[in-house]
Amino acid sequence: MGDNQGAHAVTETTVPLDDSPLTRQPVKEFGLRSAFALSFADLSPIVGIYTVFAIGIVAAGPAFLWAFPLVLVGQLFVCGVFGNLASRWPLQGSVYAWSRELIGRRFGWLTGWAYMWGLTLAIVVLALAASPYLLGAFGDNAPAQLTTELVAVGFLVCGTAVNLLGGRTLKTLIYVALACELVASIGIGIALLIFDRVNSLSVIFNGGGTAHGAHWLIGPFLLPVAYIAYSFIGFEASASVGEEVHDANRALPKAVMYALAFGGVLVILAAAGLVLAIPDMPAVLSGKDTNPIATTLEHSFGSAAGRVTLVMLVVGFTSSMIAVQTAVSRAIWASARDKALPGGALLGKLSGREGMPRYAIGLTFVVACVLVFFGTTKVFALLVSFASFGFILSYYMPIVGLAYRRLRRSIDLSGTWGERWIGIMTGVAVVWLTAEIVNLVWPRAVYSDWYLNWGVLIMTGVLGIIGGLLCWRVFPGGAPVTSGTGAPAAEVTAAEDAA
Template sequence: MSELNMALPAQAGAKPNEPVKEFGLWSAFTLGFSNISPILGIYSVFSISLMSAGPAFLWSLPLVLVGQLLVACVFGELVSRWPFQGSVYAWASQLGGARYGWFANWAYIWGMVLSLTFLALASAGYLLSAIGVNAPSEMFSIGVALLVLAFGSFANMVAGRFLKTLLTFTLCCELTASAGIGTALLLFHHVNPFSILFSGGGTNHGSTGHWLVVNFTEVVAFAGYSICGFEIAGSIAEEVVEARRAIPKAMILALAAVGGLVIYACTAIILAIPNFTSVMSGNIADPISSTLISSFGPAVGRASLIVLAVGFTSGMIAVQTALSRTVWATARDNIIPGATFLVKLSGQEHLPRRVILLTALISGALLFINTTKLYSLLISFSNVGYYICYSLPVLGLIYARRRGAWEPGAFSLGRWSNPVAYAAAAWLILEAINEVWPRPLSNVWYLNWGVLIMLCILTVVGLIICTKMVKNDASQREQSKFVVSDSI
C-alpha cells in the first residue's frame, strides 16, 4: 500500500485510476439500507425462527440490533479516521498491518461472494413464483438467476444516476412493504393478544432454561444474518463527499432504520397470524404469505412475491457494489493475483468494471452447484465470515487504544469510545461462536458442522495464499501507513 496509491482523490479532477466522488449522504444511506434490507431481514428469518423458538423469537431481533449498533458506532469512528475503499479491510490493515488486513479481507470477500450468489438465486425464485412458474427446472432457475445477476452487474457498471435512482426506488418499495403492510396488519387484522409475544409456542419442551440455551441462542444466530451488512457504505468511502462525517451517519441510520422496520413488521405479522396451531405444527410452510393472503386477499400474495424479488435484487446489487470496491482496494495494494489487471478503472465515473465482471463470473459459476451439498457448506460460511471480519478491526482498535496509538477522527464517541468498543468486541466474539456452533438442523452430519468445516478449510487456504502474496510483513506494515488528506 504505497502512500501515493492511498492518497485520497480530491472531490473534483480525480486522476484516471482514482475513484470519483459521486455519492452523498443519501446515496450512502440507500446503499446501506438496500444491503441490510427489511424485506430480506423479515423473510430470511421469520419462518425458521418461529418454528425454532415460537413467537418469542421476536426478542432476539432487538438484542441483535443493539449488538450491531455497537459495532456500527465503532466502525463510524474507524471510517471517520480512515475513509478508504474496502471498509473492514482498510481499517484492519491500518490497525494491524498487511497480514491482519488480508485475513479480514479474505473472510469479507468470501462472505460477500456467497451472499451475492444466494441473493441472485433467491430473487429468481420469487420472480418465477410471481409470474406463476411454481415448479421450474433446476437449469431454468439458474438461467433466470444469471439474468438477475447480469442486470445487477449492468446497474453497477453504469452506476451514477441510474444506480442511485434504482436504490431510491427499491427503498420506497421496501418501506411500503414493511412499514405500510405492518401498520395495516396492526390496525385492522390484529387477532392475537400481545402476551403471545412472550410465548415459546410449545418449543420450550417444558423447560425455560432449555429454551433459552438451545432455542433462543439458535434464533439469535438466525437474526444475526438478517441484520448484517451495515458497513457497506464504508466500502465506497472514497466515492462519498465528506466521507468522514457522512458515512458514520449513513451506517448507523441505515442499520437503525432497517432493524426497527424488521422488528415492527415481525411484530405485526405475529399478532395477525390467524391459526398458530397450524403454523407451529408445520402444516403452513410460509406463515407470512398465508397471513397476508388471509388478511388482504390472494392478490397481495403475488404482489408480495414481486416486492421480495425487488428486495433481494437490490440487496444483490448493493453487495456487488461493496464487493467490487473491496476487491479493487486489494488489487490496488497488489496483494491478490491479477492485481495489475483488476486495478484499472474505466469510464467517466472511474468504475472498477473489470472487478464487477469478475464478481459476476464467480457468482454465476457458483450458481451451478446450487443443488449440491457443497453449496450448503459454502453458504453456511457466509454469515460467520461477516462476524469474523467485523471482529478484526474492532479488536485492532482496542489494541491501538491500549498502546495509546489512536487519534479520533471527525466522528468520535468521546468517553464512551472504550466501553462501546469492548462491548462490540464481546458481542462479535459471542455471536461468531454462536454461528459456528454445530446444531442438528439436518440429517447429514457435515451440514450440521458445515460452518466449522468451511472455517477450517478457508483458514488453511487463506494461510497458503497470504504467505505467497504478502512476503515481507515488516515492510508491508511500514507501507500500510496511509496518507490522509485533510480536505476530506
C-alpha cells in the same frame, strides 16, 4: 482535528504503489442521502425478514421475536465503532482498509478475504432467493432446480450491468428499491398490527413448546439469534465506497448508523405484525405451513396481494444483491490497488467516466455464476449460514484490531466521530461479536446431514487454509508488510497520530 486527520488519512493511504495502472482515483458520486440508501439497500429489511422468519419461529416459537431487538442492540455497538473508523479512514473496502491501517497488510488481507467471501456468497444467496419469487409472480410455484439457477444467473446479469454503469443508474435503482422497502415493511407491518391482528400480545412470550425458562434461553432461542444476524448486516456498504462519498468523514458515520437503526426498527415492526397476524399458529409451529409469511399475507389481504408482494420481494432481493456487489467489488479493487491480489494490475483498474472498477465487478459476476449452480436446497442453507459468518468475522477483525491498539495506547482517535464513547462501544462490540461467532459456528443437529451441521466450521477451515496460503504467497517471509503508502501500516498510523 478530526476532519483534517481523516482527510490526511485518505491522502496518504490512497497513493498507489506505482504510476500504472493504479493512478486514477474513484469519482465522488455519493452524498449522505445516496450513501444511506446504499447501506439501507444492502441491509434490506425485506430480505432480513423473509430469510429468517420461518427458521426462527419454528426453532423457538413466536417468542423468537425477542431475538430481533437483542441482535439489533449488539449490532448497533458494532455500527458505532464502524462510524468512528469510517470517520478516521473513509477508504474503499471498509473493514479491509481499517484492519490494514490498524494492524498491518497481512491482517487487512485476511479481513478482506473473509469479507469478500461473505459478500460473494451473499450475492449468490440473494440471486437464488429472488428467483422463486419472480417465477411465482408468473405462476410457476414449483420451478425445477435448473430453472431457478438460470433465472438467478439472469438476476446476476442485470445486477452486474447496473454496477458496471454505476453513477446515476445505480443511485436511481437504489432509490426505487428504498421506496419499495418502505412500502413493504412499514405499510404491511402497520396494516397487520392495526387491522389484521388475530393473536393476542401474550403470544410473543410463547416458546411454542420448544422449551421453558432458562432452558429455552440457552437452547432454542440461540438458533434464531444466530440466523437473525443476517437481518442486520450490510449497513457498512456505504463505508465500502468511502472514497466515492462527498465529505465522507461526516457523511459515512451518519449513513451507516441511520441505515442500521432505521432498517432495524422496520424489521422488528414487520416481524411483529406478521407474528400477531398468523391465522394458524399450530400449523406454523409444527412445520406444516412452510411459508407462514405468504400464508399470513394472503389471509389478511387476499390472493390479489400475493403477486404484488412477490414483485416487492423481487425488487428488495435484487437491490440488496446489487448493493452487496457494489461493496465487494470495492473491497477487491482496494486489495488490488495495494498489490495484495493476484492479477492486481487488472483488478485495480478504473474505467469509464464514472471511474468504475469494472474488472473487479466482472470477477464477482463470474464467481457468483459458478456458485449458483451448486445452490441446491441443502447447500443453500449452508450458504446462508456461511454468508452470515463471513460478514460477522470480517466485522470482528477490525474491532479486535482497534481494541488491541487502544490497549497499547498506540492510537489517537481525537476528533473522530463518537470518540467520547469509543472505549465502551469497542468493548461491548468485542464481547457481542465473540458470542455471536461462537453461536454461528456451534454445530447443531438441525439437518439430517452431518456436513451441514458442521458446515460453517468446515468451510471456514477450507477457506482459511486457502487464504493463509495465498497470504503467504502475497507477503512471503521477510517481505515488508506495508500499507498502501509503501510504509508499514502501524508506522503510518503512528506518524499520522503524531501529526
